[in-house]
Amino acid sequence: MTRTAIQHGLVLTMDGAGRIIQDGLVVIEGRDIVAVGPFDAALAATCDAVIDATGRIVLPGLINSHTHLCMTFGRTIGPERRLLEWLDLIMPIMAAMDEDALYAAELLGCVENIKNGNTSLVENIFMPPQAGSDIEDAAFRALRDSGIRGTVARATEARAFAPRFCETSAEQASRVARLAGRWHGAESGRLRLSIGPLLPWVLDEAGFRITRRIARDNGLALHMHVAESPEFNRMIAQHFGRDIRQVELLEEVGCLGPDVQAIACSDVSPHEIELLAASGTAVLFDPPTRLFWGTGFPPIREFITAGITCGLATNGAAANCGQDVFESMKYACATAKTAANDPEALTAARALQMATVEGARAIGQPDTGSIEIGKRADLITIEARQPHLSPLFDPQKALVYSARGADVRDAVIDGRLVMRDRKVLTVDEDALLAEVDQVARRCAARAGIALPELRITRESDHA
Numbered sequence: 001m002t003r004t005a006i007q008h009g010l011v012l013t014m015d016g017a018g019r020i021i022q023d024g025l026v027v028i029e030g031r032d033i034v035a036v037g038p039f040d041a042a043l044a045a046t047c048d049a050v051i052d053a054t055g056r057i058v059l060p061g062l063i064n065s066h067t068h069l070c071m072t073f074g075r076t077i078g079p080e081r082r083l084l085e086w087l088d089l090i091m092p093i094m095a096a097m098d099e100d101a102l103y104a105a106e107l108l109g110c111v112e113n114i115k116n117g118n119t120s121l122v123e124n125i126f127m128p129p130q131a132g133s134d135i136e137d138a139a140f141r142a143l144r145d146s147g148i149r150g151t152v153a154r155a156t157e158a159r160a161f162a163p164r165f166c167e168t169s170a171e172q173a174s175r176v177a178r179l180a181g182r183w184h185g186a187e188s189g190r191l192r193l194s195i196g197p198l199l200p201w202v203l204d205e206a207g208f209r210i211t212r213r214i215a216r217d218n219g220l221a222l223h224m225h226v227a228e229s230p231e232f233n234r235m236i237a238q239h240f241g242r243d244i245r246q247v248e249l250l251e252e253v254g255c256l257g258p259d260v261q262a263i264a265c266s267d268v269s270p271h272e273i274e275l276l277a278a279s280g281t282a283v284l285f286d287p288p289t290r291l292f293w294g295t296g297f298p299p300i301r302e303f304i305t306a307g308i309t310c311g312l313a314t315n316g317a318a319a320n321c322g323q324d325v326f327e328s329m330k331y332a333c334a335t336a337k338t339a340a341n342d343p344e345a346l347t348a349a350r351a352l353q354m355a356t357v358e359g360a361r362a363i364g365q366p367d368t369g370s371i372e373i374g375k376r377a378d379l380i381t382i383e384a385r386q387p388h389l390s391p392l393f394d395p396q397k398a399l400v401y402s403a404r405g406a407d408v409r410d411a412v413i414d415g416r417l418v419m420r421d422r423k424v425l426t427v428d429e430d431a432l433l434a435e436v437d438q439v440a441r442r443c444a445a446r447a448g449i450a451l452p453e454l455r456i457t458r459e460s461d462h463a
C-alpha cells in the first residue's frame with residue numbers, strides 16, 4: 001500500500017484539541033491518515049511519495065455541503081432576477097440536457113470544487129425523470145471519475161412545479177431504490193445518495209411522510225432547502241392552506257432529526273430554531289447566495305447558541321456564480337456579525353470548523369473533516385507565501401478573511417492525490433473547458449435563451 005508524506009507544512013488539524021503543528025508531517029497509507037505530528041525524518045523515510053508543503057498550510061479538505069452542479073451551465077444567467085424567476089429561467093436549460101451534457105456539467109462542477117479545495121460536496125440534483133434510465137447516473141459517474149467525495153442528494157417534485165420534473169411517489173420509490181443499490185456506498189464509501197423535496201410545497205403532507213419512509217428504507221439522509229425567505233414561508237402557508245411555517249411542517253410530518261440536513265434557514269422563528277435544535281437537525285448556510293438574491297440571511301449566532309451542528313455551502317454556480325467555500329466562510333462571518341450587530345457573532349475559528357469537521361458531521365461524514373489518525377485522508381495545501389496572506393500572524397483568520405479558493409495547491413481525496421500544484425490529475429481540464437463551452441451554448445439555444453456571441457480565443461483558433 002502506498003505511503004505518502006505531506007511534510008514541512010503548518011498543519012491545522014481541526015481535531016478536538018484544535019492542534020496546530022509547525023513544520024508538520026502527515027502520513028497517509030491507502031485511504032487513511034496513519035500519522036500526524038511534527039516532522040520526523042525517520043518516519044518520513046518510510047514513505048514512497050512526498051508532498052513538500054514548505055510555505056504552505058495543510059488543512060482538512062473543505063466540505064461544500066450543498067450545491068447544484070446540474071445547474072452549472074446557468075452560471076451568470078439570471079443572478080439579477082428574483083429567486084423563483086431565476087429558477088424558471090434556468091430550468092429549460094436543464095431540461096435541454098441529455099445524459100452526456102449533464103455529465104459534462106457535473107464534471108465541470110467537480111473540477112471547480114476540487115480547484116477551490118472542496119474535497120467533499122453534496123450535489124442537490126433535480127432533473128426531469130427519464131423513461132428507461134436514471135439521469136442521476138451521470139452525476140454519480142462525474143463524481144466517481146473526478147475523484148471527489150460526494151453525495152448526490154436527489155430532489156423530488158410531485159406538484160406545483162414544471163410538470164416534466166414531477167413524479168409519483170411510486171416512481172420516486174423505485175428510482176431511489178435502484179440508485180441506492182448502484183451507488184450508495186460505492187467506491188469504498190466515497191459516493192453516497194440522499195433525498196428530499198426541492199422546494200417545500202412540491203410535496204403534500206403525505207408526500208413528505210412517504211419520502212421520509214423511502215429514506216429510512218434505503219438508509220439515506222434527508223437533504224432539503226428550508227425556509228429560504230419570508231416569501232417562501234408565505235407560499236408554504238398558501239400551498240398547505242393553513243397558517244404554518246416550514247420547520248413546523250417538517251416537525252409535523254416527521255422530517256426533522258439527526259439524519260436531516262436543512263439548507264438556507266433564512267427565515268426561521270425562535271420556536272423553529274428550538275425545533276431544529278431539539279431534533280438534532282443539521283443546518284447548512286450558503287450566505288453568498290442569500291445575499292445575492294437579497295432574500296435575507298440566517299441569524300447564525302442564534303443557531304450556534306442553540307447548539308445546532310452547522311455546515312457551510314456555496315449553493316449552485318448558477319446562483320452563487322462560484323464554488324468557493326472560503327467566500328462562504330467570510331460571508332458567514334459578515335452576515336452573522338451584521339445580523340447580531342456584534343463582531344464576535346461568528347469567529348473565524350468557528351467558521352473554519354463549519355467548513356471542515358463540523359460540516360462533515362452535518363452531512364453525516366464523521367470520518368472526514370479533520371486531520372487525525374484513522375480518518376479518511378482528505379486534505380489540501382494552501383500557499384501562504386503570498387501578499388494577501390502576509391504577514392501570517394493568525395492562520396485561521398487569514399484563511400477565513402483573506403484566503404480564496406485559488407490559493408489551494410494540492411488536494412488529496414480518499415488517500416489519492418487528485419490535484420498537484422493546481423493541476424487536476426483525474427480530468428483533462430483544457431479539453432473539458434472547450435467541450436462545455438460548446439455543450440452549454442447548445443443547451444441554452446435549445447432552451448431558447450439568447451446569449452451574446454462573445455467568446456474567448458483558444459489555441460485551436462490559431463491552427
Ligand SMILES: [Zn+2]
Pocket residue numbers: 066067068124225263315316
Ligand atoms: Zn440550493
